[in-house]
Amino acid sequence: MDIEEDIYAEVDFKGCDDPHAGYATLHQSPQAGTRLRGNQKSQPYKLATVSLGLLCGLLLATVITLSVRYHKTHNQLSRLQISYNNQTDKLNMISEQKKKMAKIRISYNNLTKEIQKLQTKIKENESCPIGWKRFIGACYYLSINGKTWSESRQYCKDKGADLVIINSREEQVFLNKLGTNLHFWIGLTDLEQEGAWKWVDGTMLNTPKFWRQGEPNNANQDEDCAVFHSFSSNQENIQSWNDQPCLLQIYWVCKTTLRASRNGHTL
Missing domain, CATH: 3.10.100.10 (Mannose-Binding Protein A, subunit A)
Known part of the structure; x- marks a missing residue:
């Protein structure tokens, strides 16, 4: 048996009913094998890309949610600030009114003292006729x-x-x-x-x-x-x-x- 016959004898044709399949296998180009091995190596990168996209989506959703909450909180704080300012204005008005009332009270007390002095002077000036x-x-x-x-x-x-x-x-x-x-x-x-x-x-x-x-x-x-x-x-x-x-x-x-x-x- 010569060398060529030994090569064909070692080829396993099990499961290869199609003679073209065996031929394709025997004559498959080295570049085809390289592409197959390359596709197998790129799968982890695809998973990482998908995971990163999902994380970015979650992060974006979180940012949007926080932004909405921030605006709501900001609006509530703005309303509270306005309410606080209004109450402060009212308290300032009340304080001013109290000061005015205190001044009025002081004026009233001073007038009362003056009236009492005048009444005392009037009584002092009152006198009975001669002989009485x-x-x-x-x-x-x-x-x-x-x-x-x-x-x-x-x-x-x-x-x-x-x-x-x-x-x-x-x-x-x-x-x-x-x-x-x-x-x-x-x-x-x-x-x-x-x-x-x-x-x-x-x-x-x-x-x-x-x-x-x-x-x-x-x-x-x-x-x-x-x-x-x-x-x-x-x-x-x-x-x-x-x-x-x-x-x-x-x-x-x-x-x-x-x-x-x-x-x-x-x-």
Whole structure:
């Protein structure tokens, strides 16, 4: 057997019914084998390219999502900033109003003080006519001669006043300081009804009452007018009234308010 026959004897024709297939295999060019091996090596690169594309897609989707969220958050922050600015403006307005109110309050307090000063000056400038004495907004006149209770009252009324009405312990003490060893008529009587003592302004005698002990007693059944008697300034007991006959001629005390004295009355 020669060499050519040995070569053909070693060729495996199993599965190759087509004689052209064996021929193609035997005569296949080296370049074809090279292309086959090249295609097999390029598959990993294709997978990497696809993976990179997918990653780029995911990254792009993530960027888009973050961008949308950023814009939403930015819009919310913008609205919050606007709301904050509005609230700040309102607070500033309230603060300004408080400052204005504080200034108004200071001005009001200053005006109140000025009014009080003026009122004090007015009171200081108020005075009673010559011969009259002042005590807590009223003027008092102690007579220099004696008259009956009715005559004394008429004298006071002619002067725009009336017989004195005593309203407090302080006034009782003040009247005692008009002189020493005095007794004078006051504007208290029970002429209308025995035992029902009234002041000359028509009010009933309730309190205070400064009757001497045992008074009024209506001695001799004709004591219907009240008399003030001086008492020692050192004693605590200032009870000094008693009832006397109204026809008795003694001193008297008139009383009028400062307002009445300024309204044209000649005291």
